[in-house]
Amino acid sequence: MTTSARRSKRTEALEQRPVNLDGFVEEWPEVGMVAMDSPYDPEPGVRVEDGVIVELDGKPRAEFDFLDQFIADHAIDVDATEQAMAIPAVDIAHLLIDPRATRRDVLAVTRGLTPAKLLEVVKTMNVVEMMMALQKMRARRTPANQAHATSARDNPVQVAADAAEASLRGFRELETTLGVVRYAPLVAIALQVGAQAGTPGVLTQCALEEATELELGMRGITAYAETISVYGTEPVFCDGDDTPWSKAFLASAYASRGIKMRFTSGTGSEVQMGNAEGKSMLYLEIRCILVTKGAGVQGLQNGSISCIGVPGAVPAGIRAVLAENLIASMVDLECASGNDQSFSHSDMRRVARLLPQLLPGTDFVCSGYSSTPNYDNMFAGSNVDAEDYDDWNVLQRDLQVDGGLRHVPEAELLAVRNRAARALQGVFAHLGLPPITGREIEAVTYAHGSKDLPPRDVLEDLKAAQSVLDRGVTGLDIVKGLDAAGFTDMAHSLLAVLRQRVSGDLLHTSAILTPELETLSAVNDTNDYAGPGTGYRPSGARWEEMKRLRHVVSAQNPEREVG
Amino acid sequence: MQRRCNVTPLTVPGVTTPSQVDLDPGRDYPLAARRPELLKTPTGKRIDELTMEAVLAGEVAPEDLRIAPETLRLQARIAEQSGRPQLAQNFRRAAELTALPDELVLSIYNSLRPRASTKQQLTDIADELESAYSATLCAALVREAADVYERRNILAS
């Protein structure tokens, strides 16, 4: 350090760069403040006696914590483990990136691997190799995307309109949450209604405390669930008021009502909650991934998620985040791969964090692209928001990579926003909920965010929200309300979503509904990537759609624009 | 899509058990589109009876929009044949839970939270699952939890 007070003009310029508003901290492996390379992570190893794993990563069974035991007894294939563990980590990594080895070949090995071994495998890989592996290991052939639709004022009218726009722009799943939890029933209804105004078959969820989330799902007010959190150490799991067994039971509870669900976890949560037991963030996340696998859940939302500021602050943190997505896919889980939380003040850094999921494609590239401006995002902001729509579409077009979205002309967007708000007005009237005025509908049609909307009577809304629960309003009542208000196509579409519960087809790995209301999952849309020229590549009508942007100069008449 | 002709026609719905149905994930999934004749609601309705007209006529209740245990067991076989034994096992536990009322499902979940139950309480839940609902897989899961909670000291004191 110089003692001079005088700074160079260049330093001054660099100090002004947004990236310097981001937080960076030193590694501190003793408390788990380290991404994926810690001297305190265990050595891989397994021992089986009489069909039971009696030693896992150097720990005898008597000393297993509850995660070790759950993973040993439910996640790892006892018949495959000793053979799989005998393969050197670097050979498994080679298998992952070799296009001649199929996804199935890899799964035959990974089903027998312990957490420490999975860690050892990805530690041999750089980010490009991980992306190659992810391209092959993603469960569903066709990538998709998920949006957040929330409001800083929990305004249901806004949520309906933004959900409709997001649905039209191509998202296949929509998630909401609340500033004031008690608003949940109204906002969840708004999301459900709005989602069907864009393209049919968009699935919705509302992130809440586990039991409440299940209740809304059982009533058919939401279509699936995601905020079923698991953690990588026993104390933090208990702080979350759950165990692997309670979560496994909850998973079965959802399936018993025909409701799709995935778990949620991510690097950094344990160190964030102060109980990482001195293990690296990625090692603990791998334990979460295997608990999910063992519980028989079809998929996982991971990629640090709400703790992204923690791995984002340490060296190689974003490499670790990619590794967690890869490992979820490596053990045959659906992966909704993060990119859903505000990550950096720097636009360069935001994109760099996004590309490792966007380029190879994942089941849901974002597990929450903010369909609102970030100030309205009640998940505390996303890595990408409504102001990034055009950038996203350009990235897709530049690289010919399918991130699940498309450019939609303004007139169409205004029409669906307006329609969603009117449909919600009808449903609220049908259910005897506080009225939605013409002024609100007009405002929300043209709005960017909640600041552009007239405020609602919050206390009346909260009373009504309670009455939705007390009266036992269900998804069927929303269907009837849509029909009564004259939105018969939306009523049909919502009924089709609800009817999915009866067949259970959406319970399979990586399942989504297409706009034609067909189920697409890892069962009937298995990722068949096998090197250049194979697998999913945007082509045909989809590629033509991706070529359209807000401003493209016409080749026919360069004085005009197309699109 | 080809359909093999050795599939037993379900002229008498409900007689064929899930384990007797010939299932091939590549051919029969998704069931709603490809094998709708196998699907019934727990209330005995066919999936094609769940129409808009029926909803508006008040003939569809929330209970009609639930999955039947037989359907979950079919989906379990599809999961199994797709190489996903854990998912299949989850579907089989779920099949057992279809018989439980919502409140009981929620209350068992809450009982499984850390420090929420004594060992006896968990054992009682397992016994009830088995005797009242024939939910042997779920009962086994709860008993297993009781043992682990005891060893890890996260039972209610």
Add this chain to the structure above:
Amino acid sequence: MADTGVSTRRTLRLDERGTAGPGSRTDEVVIGLSPAFGDFFTKTIVDIPHAEVLRELLAGIEEQGVHARVIRFRGGSDLAVIAHAAAKLSGSGIAVGVLSRGTTMIHQKDLVRLSNLELFPQAPLMDLDAFRKVGRNAARYAKGESPEPVPARNDFMARPRWQAKAALLHIKETEFVVPGADPVELDVRFQLADAG
């Protein structure tokens, strides 16, 4: 970042008065402090002195004619645990939980632990006015009213800037946890510090 708006410097003295028991007054709100609040730590993540935090919470409660009781929770550093435990000790069933870094929650004893009446998850956004409003609303819940929730503030860039530091603060706070320890009743005194 929150503007602390603190012009005079107060110091906080917290004297322990033994194990905290359940309250008998139905017109009380309990404030549950985290293990190192006003002790090892003296200010929130954005440097608001703990003395000012507590003063605003107490003022918000007392201006509603409601009695306030302050306890320190030593058994854990999880906000939901602290707030819920405090609510169970509160004669009204209403409590405010607050962590050293400034994260705050209003809880009610009959709710499940992971639910809450109001949660203010972003410590960097908690300023003096917000703490006053939290105190006020807690008191109004205690009186059986249904106040309009304190407007949720949202700075989506707080995470990239503060989250890792918050984690370090939390780890440090957790080092002060005494597993199984009873919550203790606190005597709260404010003193004006010597100027200069």
